[in-house]
Amino acid sequence: MSFILFIEQLLNGLQFGVMLFLMAAGLTLVFGVMGLINLAHGSLYMVGAFAAAATATATGSFLLALIASLVFAAFAGVLIEVLVIRRLYARDHLDQVLATFALILIFSEGTRWLFGSFPLFLDKPDWLSGTVNLPFGIIYSRYRLAMILAGLAVAAGLFWMIARTRIGIRIRAGENDREMIAALGVNISLLHTFVFALGAALAGFAGALIGAIQSVQVGMGEPVLILAFVVIVIGGIGSIKGAFIGALLVGLTDTLGRFLLPWLFQFVMSPSSANAVGASLSSMSIYLLMAGVLLFRPKGLFGSQ
Amino acid sequence: MTLKPFAKPLALSASLALLASAGLATIAGQAQAAGVKVGMITTLSGGGAGLGIDVRDGFMLAIKQSGRDDVEVVIEDDQRKPDVAVQLSDKMIQSDKVDVLTGIIWSNLAMAVVPAAVAQGKFYLSPNAGPSPLAGKGCHANYFNVAWQNDNLHEAAGGYASGAGHKNTFILAPNYPAGTDALAGFKRMYEGELAGEIYTKLGQTDYASEIAQIRASGADSVFFFLPGGMGISFLKQYADSGVGLPVVGPAFSFDQGILQAVGAAALGVKNTSQWNKDLDNAANKAFVDSFQAEYGRLPSLYASQGFDTANLLLSALDKAEVSDADAFRAALEAADFASTRGDFAFASNHHPIQDIYVREVIKEGDVFTNKIIGVALEDRSNAYVDDCSL
Incomplete structure (x- = not known):
């Protein structure tokens, strides 16, 4: 195993983690402010990817496709918040899980009805194709590097908004005491819609970015959703900082685990069984990480209560 | 009970529809005595849906082209989940009383469904999955793979x-x-x-x-x-x-x-x-043209496998009643149909011999x-x- 390969895998882990953060940020905000478990968050990721693919096919522009992913995902977010989610804030978590699971089915079959069952095509633009040469002779995909930068920029913007702006203050206040800020004259229902739309737009943006190097298909959001839940549990539910650290931890653990575990097992067993055992164990690695974190920090790394 | 003004015609037409479907059911029931009832378990939703839809469309195209009205096909979606597939096969065998099962795309689902289905005396024609255990020690007289062995x-x-x-x-x-x-x-x-x-x-x-x-x-x-x-x-x-x-x-x-x-x-x-749309034989040309005409897209290899599976079934039905299991099995083994792949025969373990x-x-x-x-x-x-x- 070479140093260059290890650095490249670190970058891969970072890229995966940053994209997970875009998903987890919305999920953790919605849980923190509204106390809502939103299983349909993965569907918003899918909406973003499909909106981007359709726009890119129609206009040929990747930037327009990214904008479309933000707009359509935010719009879908507002729509389900006003029509369905709003009625669930006061209900218990089981009702929320049930209703948002129904939304997954509605979104999946609705998307199939609109776009058909076959995967759509979405490609990165020419100016982001190919590879770049980094120091130490590392060859890395230009698009993945752009994903890391875009993700970090969004994360920085989000931290700034939460920490420094009036809307950020309201969001933090909403997390601490919902009734009190409503009593102080903040339009809590508008704030909820805004937070939900923000989370939806971030998920849609992630879907569009990832859709360009993966398969844009019905049901693409659910595997990512599970990882995003792992992220917010590790990070501490409701904490943006926790979501960021948790996403990077999960991204690095998953990527490095897939690569290092089979390699490590080769020292104690034959290559083919090392592969099989390593592959099986690495798919568990993030859950082991989660169990480990919860053992010492039952509320997650940055859990508030 | 009072009905609103428009509810009466609604109720009437509903009961008419019920009557009509009941009539249809008896017709289908009579036809079934001479024909066959097929249960298709395949993946029609989620990420793998494209494969199941192609198999289904290829299969149904062959049934339609045959012009037979005594082949009834019950189609259900397994959602790519082994537990759902097992439930569906139990339902199809026990309550729908199918004679032949088909349709499964994924090998892990096939391993969950096929051994139990053939052990109950049903025929299983695989349009896709061909896991090695079902070709080797776990082979069965009533299990036929029309696609390939996985390897x-x-x-x-x-x-x-x-x-x-x-x-x-x-x-x-x-x-x-x-x-x-x-x-x-x-x-x-x-x-x-x-x-x-x-x-x-x-x-x-x-x-x-x-x-x-x-x-x-x-x-x-x-x-x-x-x-x-x-x-x-x-x-x-x-x-x-x-x-x-x-x-x-x-x-x-x-x-x-x-x-x-x-x-x-x-x-x-x-x-x-084992297949491509430019394979030069009459059956394949006709298949590619008619598939495009029917569905407005080019067929995939999964569609060709579904089409061949249905044609194998139809060829066996021409020779034997499905109720006579031994004769029907012999008719399947003969593989006497025009495959889109050209030459096609079964090896002794009921998997294809093909180019x-x-x-x-x-x-x-x-x-x-x-x-x-x-x-x-x-x-x-x-x-x-x-x-x-x-």
């Missing part, structure tokens, strides 16, 4: 890779029964060294880690088996990584349903298949598709014939 296309890919002069191939497949069959099949016919061997997670979408290992391994070529959306993701990321080694794979990642989503990243890739071709991904106008560039294996049977007691 076949990968064996052909291994043979092709050696023939093309690749000496140090990196191989990867998902960690599930068809994935282990795939790598075993590739290694059976491949003569060179392996630069590396990876099992990925089933349903994995990001392959950055694997691609980095391929880059570092010093391989001269890559073989991968990643069906459906997994293959789309891998190919797009592989093309983007700049690794640029030649790629060989089975047809599953290059079939008509997903090529458009992969785009130019797949151009020029060599892949192995397997090498195809290349090309662009025809705006559409990405395949053309055949050679034969990889002629009259290939499978490696498990001797393990089967049939």
Whole structure:
């Protein structure tokens, strides 16, 4: 195993983690402010990817496709918040899980009805194709590097908004005491819609970015959703900082685990069984990480209560 | 009880519809005595839906073309979940009273359903999954695979890779029964060294880690088996990584349903298949034309497998009643139908003996598709014939 390969895998882990953060940020905000478990968050990721693919096919522009992913995902977010989610804030978590699971089915079959069952095509633009040469002779995909930068920029913007702006203050206040800020004259229902739309737009943006190097298909959001839940549990539910650290931890653990575990097992067993055992164990690695974190920090790394 | 003004005609027409459907049911019931009832369990929702839809459409096209009205097909969606597939097969056998089951795409689902179904005396015709246990020790007189044994296309890919002069191939497949069959099949016919061997997670979408290992391994070529959306993701990321080694794979990642989503990243890739739309025989030409006319898209290999499965069934029905199991089985074994693949026969373990071709991904106008560039294996049977007691 070479140093260059290890650095490249670190970058891969970072890229995966940053994209997970875009998903987890919305999920953790919605849980923190509204106390809502939103299983349909993965569907918003899918909406973003499909909106981007359709726009890119129609206009040929990747930037327009990214904008479309933000707009359509935010719009879908507002729509389900006003029509369905709003009625669930006061209900218990089981009702929320049930209703948002129904939304997954509605979104999946609705998307199939609109776009058909076959995967759509979405490609990165020419100016982001190919590879770049980094120091130490590392060859890395230009698009993945752009994903890391875009993700970090969004994360920085989000931290700034939460920490420094009036809307950020309201969001933090909403997390601490919902009734009190409503009593102080903040339009809590508008704030909820805004937070939900923000989370939806971030998920849609992630879907569009990832859709360009993966398969844009019905049901693409659910595997990512599970990882995003792992992220917010590790990070501490409701904490943006926790979501960021948790996403990077999960991204690095998953990527490095897939690569290092089979390699490590080769020292104690034959290559083919090392592969099989390593592959099986690495798919568990993030859950082991989660169990480990919860053992010492039952509320997650940055859990508030 | 008071009915609103418009409710009366509604109720009336509803009861009329009920009567009409009851009438239909008795007609179907009478016809069934002479014909056959088929239960199709396939994947019609979720990520793998494209495959099941193609199998279903190919199958139903053949039934429609036959003009027979005594073949009743019950179609259900397994959602790619083994537990759902098992429930559906129980329901179809016990309450729908089907004679023949078919349709399963995924090997792990086939392993859950097939042994129990054939043990209850039902026939199972597989339009896709062909896991090795069902070809070897677990073979059964009532189980027929009309597509291939899982290893076949990968064996052909291994043979092709050696023939093309690749000496140090990196191989990867998902960690599930068809994935282990795939790598075993590739290694059976491949003569060179392996630069590396990876099992990925089933349903994995990001392959950055694997691609980095391929880059570092010093391989001269890559073989991968990643069906459906997994293959789309891998190919797009592989093309983007700049690794640029030649790629060989089975047809599953290059079939008509997903090529458009992969785009130019797949151009020029060599892949192995038992079927292609340019195969030169009358049955195939008619199939490709009629499929396009019926559904407005090009058929995939899954569609051709569904079409052949239905035609095999129809050919057996022409010769024997399904109630006479021994005669019906003999009629199936004869495989007396015009396959879209040309020559087709069953080996003693009820898996096909057929030619397997090498195809290349090309662009025809705006559409990405395949053309055949050679034969990889002629009259290939499978490696498990001797393990089967049939």
